[in-house]
Amino acid sequence: MSQIALELKDVQKTINKKEIIKGVSLTVRQGEVYGFIGPNGAGKTTTIRMIVGLMKPTGGDIKILGKSIQHDYKEAAQNVGAIVENPELYPFMTGMQNLKHFARMYQGITRERIEEVVSLVGLEKAIHTKVRKYSLGMRQRLGIAQAILHKPKVLILDEPTNGLDPAGMREVREYIRRLADEEQVAVVISSHLLSEIELICDRIGIIKHGEIITERYVNEDDSDAVEKKIKVVIDVNEPEDAMNVLKSMEVDVVQEGKQLIVQLQREEIPPVVKTLVEHHISIYGVTGIKATLEEQFLELTGGNVIE
């Protein structure tokens, strides 16, 4: 397994006696894209501001490649790149001039490195155009290029696809994925857009009221489907008869036209189907529906999500 790039241990933040962050712990490995999601006001921005050193935690510890952001700020910070809120770009300068300007803030950034990041975010053609002529997606990509100039091992992006159209979102998503895969950067993306997160992240953590309430790998749910109930749609011609049989088996069922929607554990599916057949119910289809991340998210956050 790759090295841990970012580690938060029991991080807390209290402002004016109000506990805003109540002990957040998480780790992100090199090359991993971690989605940090939650409803508005959950504490995402506050956590991110602490990771990048803009705000001090009142408890716990944050480490970047093993260096504490509180105690070894300089060493830790040199391995972090971030866009918190909007990227700071000068619209009257070209993309290249912006990058050169930011490159001066760090030591040893070569012309080759600048060209490398330009090609990594796919801005070769527009790099000598003034930023005010850029689309929002291009600006975001230039922002990312700027944030990774100094080859940080951890990249933090606060709502990176905010305000982008679907094509822009796809572009940004592709470049973030490439960064993780090709440069082994650990990326943390905060968002309230679940569908976005599902497409790009390896793992997500859901934050609510200042606490991580669940953490999971995006493609993991096949494994827990074994213990968890899954939604199964059964297509029949005689829904009322089938309902009676299912109810007599004490199965949790609702009817939608000729479809019956039942909640079952995986191993309960064959006996239920068998019993229906034994009662001469003709079955035209049995389909398991995997709850989307969106549904799980709504369930976990009590439906109080997206703006």
Ligand SMILES: Nc1ncnc2c1ncn2[C@@H]1O[C@H](COP(=O)(O)OP(=O)(O)OP(=O)(O)O)[C@@H](O)[C@H]1O
């Ligand atoms: N400086 C502050 N003083 C008092 N309360 C604050 C301060 N900063 C944030 N909060 C409160 O802390 C909570 C978390 O805010 P935060 O901005 O971290 O949430 P968020 O998950 O990023 O939400 P959003 O998506 O709306 O930005 C909110 O209830 C907010 O009102």
